[in-house]
Amino acid sequence: MFHQFTYREALRASERISWRVEDLIGDGKQLDFRRPFLPESLAGTATLGFLSAEERVILNQIRGHGYLYMFGMVEEFILPFVLDHARPMLGMDDYRTRALLEFAAEEAKHIQLFRRFREAFAAGFGIPCEMIGPPEALAKAVLSHQPLAVALAILQIEWMTQRHYLESVREDPGIDPQFKSLLQHHWMEEAGHAKLDTLMVGALADGLDQAAIGRAVDEYLAIIGMLDVGLTQQVAFDLAVFARASGRKLACDERAAFVAAQQKAIRWTFLGSGMTHPNFLATVETLSPAARQRIECIAPTFC
Numbered sequence: 386m387f388h389q390f391t392y393r394e395a396l397r398a399s400e401r402i403s404w405r406v407e408d409l410i411g412d413g414k415q416l417d418f419r420r421p422f423l424p425e426s427l428a429g430t431a432t433l434g435f436l437s438a439e440e441r442v443i444l445n446q447i448r449g450h451g452y453l454y455m456f457g458m459v460e461e462f463i464l465p466f467v468l469d470h471a472r473p474m475l476g477m478d479d480y481r482t483r484a485l486l487e488f489a490a491e492e493a494k495h496i497q498l499f500r501r502f503r504e505a506f507a508a509g510f511g512i513p514c515e516m517i518g519p520p521e522a523l524a525k526a527v528l529s530h531q532p533l534a535v536a537l538a539i540l541q542i543e544w545m546t547q548r549h550y551l552e553s554v555r556e557d558p559g560i561d562p563q564f565k566s567l568l569q570h571h572w573m574e575e576a577g578h579a580k581l582d583t584l585m586v587g588a589l590a591d592g593l594d595q596a597a598i599g600r601a602v603d604e605y606l607a608i609i610g611m612l613d614v615g616l617t618q619q620v621a622f623d624l625a626v627f628a629r630a631s632g633r634k635l636a637c638d639e640r641a642a643f644v645a646a647q648q649k650a651i652r653w654t655f656l657g658s659g660m661t662h663p664n665f666l667a668t669v670e671t672l673s674p675a676a677r678q679r680i681e682c683i684a685p686t687f688c
């Protein structure tokens with residue numbers, strides 16, 4: 386294995402981090418709608434030269450709201466999945482049980498965190514944002530797949546959050562401080578989740594032959610394909626919300642450029658940045674070098 390993660394270390398790291406939802410939003414801590422919420426590498430507005438600086442900030446904020454919604458939505462299937470994984474072996478290893486329950490508790494906190502930020506967004510932005518979902522339908526569809534496929538999709542998501550913060554958010558001085566604080570605090574706890582998910586993938590793959598691993602990777606790719614269909618729909622929703630929020634009527638070629646740039650950005654944000662993360666690929670390689678090759682062949686579509 387490429388890693389030396391243990392449940393005991395993950396629990397210890399989790400115990401060193403403690404923040405509450407109330408520390409990050411509410412009671413005077415508000416979003417600043419004069420600023421962007423996401424870094425450019427995730428928002429993908431810079432190439433849209435026909436938009437004014439003000440219009441690009443509006444689009445950035447719509448994508449920021451989408452970030453809150455998407456993470457709230459995926460965490461609604463991560464939470465029951467982690468609990469289901471913990472439950473059959475509660476008495477086997479105290480550190481395993483405690484680390485996985487902390488993982489679940491943190492995801493429940495993140496769901497509430499994203500919801501509270503969405504409430505603050507709705508109050509300040511003033512225009513409703515249409516969103517894909519509902520989250521229960523996505524959770525049901527994802528959890529209908531075999532556990533190893535779901536664990537791989539979750540592992541990709543956990544490493545994705547690390548990349549977002551470390552490569553794009555941390556050094557960006559222009560983002561709204563409250564939104565940046567959310568991304569930072571989420572990153573802190575997700576670092577532990579990525580390690581626990583690596584252990585979960587290892588446990589679920591234990592004893593499977595290469596044919597069974599191949600079938601799990603097929604199902605993981607089916608989950609990715611389903612998410613991609615949803616993201617494509619979300620870009621169409623975002624275009625409509627942008628038109629209402631900015632009052633700008635885009636010409637036909639401008640609409641096409643908007644959709645192309647936003648599809649690329651949203652795919653990178655939620656699929657490519659996790660799928661190409663070196664630690665995600667290293668875990669896949671321990672299961673099957675051929676599976677890593679398959680994923681690396683498909684990944685450029687999302688980058």
Ligand SMILES: [Fe+2]
Nearest residue numbers: 460492495575
């Ligand atoms: Fe989370």
Ligand SMILES: [Fe+2]
Nearest residue numbers: 492543575578
């Ligand atoms: Fe997580």
